[in-house]
Amino acid sequence: MTKNTENEKQELPAARPVLVTSGTGKTGRRVAERLAERGVPVRAGSRSGEVPFDWADPSGWEAALSGADAAYVAYYPDLAAPGAPEAMTAFGRIARRCGVRRLVLLSGRGEPQAVLAEKALRSAAGDAELTVVRSAFFAQNFSEGALLDGVLGGEVVFPAGGSAEPFVDVDDLADVVVAALCGEGGAGAIHELTGPRALTFAEAAAELAGATGREVRYVAVTGPQYAAMLKEYGVPAAEAGFLSGLFTFLLDGHNATVTDGVKRALGRDPKPFAAFAAEAARDGAWHA
Numbered sequence: 087m088t089k090n091t092e093n094e095k096q097e098l099p100a101a102r103p104v105l106v107t108s109g110t111g112k113t114g115r116r117v118a119e120r121l122a123e124r125g126v127p128v129r130a131g132s133r134s135g136e137v138p139f140d141w142a143d144p145s146g147w148e149a150a151l152s153g154a155d156a157a158y159v160a161y162y163p164d165l166a167a168p169g170a171p172e173a174m175t176a177f178g179r180i181a182r183r184c185g186v187r188r189l190v191l192l193s194g195r196g197e198p199q200a201v202l203a204e205k206a207l208r209s210a211a212g213d214a215e216l217t218v219v220r221s222a223f224f225a226q227n228f229s230e231g232a233l234l235d236g237v238l239g240g241e242v243v244f245p246a247g248g249s250a251e252p253f254v255d256v257d258d259l260a261d262v263v264v265a266a267l268c269g270e271g272g273a274g275a276i277h278e279l280t281g282p283r284a285l286t287f288a289e290a291a292a293e294l295a296g297a298t299g300r301e302v303r304y305v306a307v308t309g310p311q312y313a314a315m316l317k318e319y320g321v322p323a324a325e326a327g328f329l330s331g332l333f334t335f336l337l338d339g340h341n342a343t344v345t346d347g348v349k350r351a352l353g354r355d356p357k358p359f360a361a362f363a364a365e366a367a368r369d370g371a372w373h374a
Contacts, residue, residue, distance in 0.1 A: 102155035103127035104267055105186075107139055108162055112226055113192060116260035117158050121267065129154065141173060148180050156188035156267050157181060159207065163325070165192070166199035166332060171206040178210025188215045188273065190266045192259075195220040195278055196341040197332075215274045217266040222280040222341060225253040225362040228294060229371035237294055237372055243305045245312040245330060246287045246337040252280035252344045253290065255357040262351045271351040279347040281356050290359060297363035298372045309334035 104121055108114040109130030118130045131139025131150050139150045141162045151157065159177065161170055174191075181189060189211055194200045200220075208216050227233050228242070236242040259279055265271025285293070291304040307315070313330035317323055348356035366372070 101125075101127055102153060103129045105129045105131055105137070105139075105150055105154045105157040106160075107131045107141070107150075107158060108160040109135060109137070109139070111160060111162075112224060112230060112256050113260060113263070114158065114160050116256060117263050117267075120260055120264040124264070124268065126268070144173075144176055144180075147177060148184065151181055151184040151186060154184065154186050156190070157186055158190050158192070158263055158267060160192045161203070163328075164194065164200070164332065165203045166194055166197045167328060170200070170203040174203045174207035175210045178207045178212075178214075181214060182210065182212040186211075186214055188217075188267060188269070190217045190219060190263050192263070193218050193220045194336070195222050195280070196336060217273050218276045219259065219262055219266070220276065220278045221259055222254040223251045223336070224256050224259075225281065225357075225359055226256045226366075228290070228363075229366040234371075237298070237302055240301045241303055241305050242287060242291050242294075243307055243312070243315065244287055244337075245307050245309045245334045246304075247306050248286055248288070249337045249339045250284035250286050250289075250342040251337060252282070252284040252342070253359050253362075254279050254281050254348075255359075255362045258348050258352075258356045262348065265351060275351075277347045277351050278345045279351075279356070280343075280345045282344060282358050284342045284344055285359055293360050293363050294372075297360070297367040299367075300372070 104126055106114050106118045106128060109118050110132045118128045121128045129137045131137045133140045137150055138146045191207055193204055204218050228237055233242055262271060262277055266273045288304040291302045295302040309330040313326040316326035
């Protein structure tokens with residue numbers, strides 16, 4: 087066995103980066119942070135960041151994917167939206183051309199239209215390993231999403247009726263995504279992620295009230311009423327109609343069952359909604 091001299095030593099090749107699309111969003115930001123903590127080089131793609139990436143402008147996708155080993159694919163506005171299968175086909179072809187080995191796709195639980203987009207990406211990406219993460223409604227939608235203002239104002243208005251939803255904590259989702267990106271935790275599988283218990287929106291509002299110490303109640307509205315409310319806030323009519331229709335469909339009760347997806351992927355139980363609410367309140371999520 088020979089010893090290398092200092093001049094003969096060879097540096098190991100640098101690890102190839104991981105592209106995180108929507109890198110400043112609820113899930114992308116957490117995924118990027120976790121990868122960086124592991125020492126994985128990260129490209130956090132966004133419309134205004136250091137790595138330009140815009141789902142509405144495919145011209146920048148190849149530059150973002152070039153040289154990447156893996157990518158987290160979080161499509162905006164939603165994988166069930168019109169045009170998503172076509173976008174996944176285009177993205178998958180570019181990823182294949184760039185030699186990306188592993189893809190992790192954020193999808194919606196119980197969304198038939200999203201499944202079409204999943205299949206489009208799988209077909210276009212060729213031999214790349216594809217993990218699909220089908221998520222329940224995010225708990226963080228109450229603390230840093232569309233429902234934040236409602237919690238602050240004391241009324242969460244949403245077209246969910248009395249249906250229950252097993253809200254998933256985005257921190258759990260990010261852990262599953264990172265495990266898959268790094269080749270662990272069921273990489274290449276389809277994961278359905280939920281929290282440990284289904285709650286109605288009224289029950290969730292009660293949990294939030296207890297955590298925040300302020301009055302929070304749920305106000306049920308119909309899909310058309312919700313669309314009209316969105317338009318009053320300046321959301322374009324087409325987008326308002328899509329969102330109200332999507333939420334009405336997803337929250338009709340067919341997604342109320344709890345899965346063991348988090349435990350199967352990570353070997354631990356998912357975070358309960360009450361724990362999310364307590365942590366978010368402690369961190370100042372609802373300070374007006």
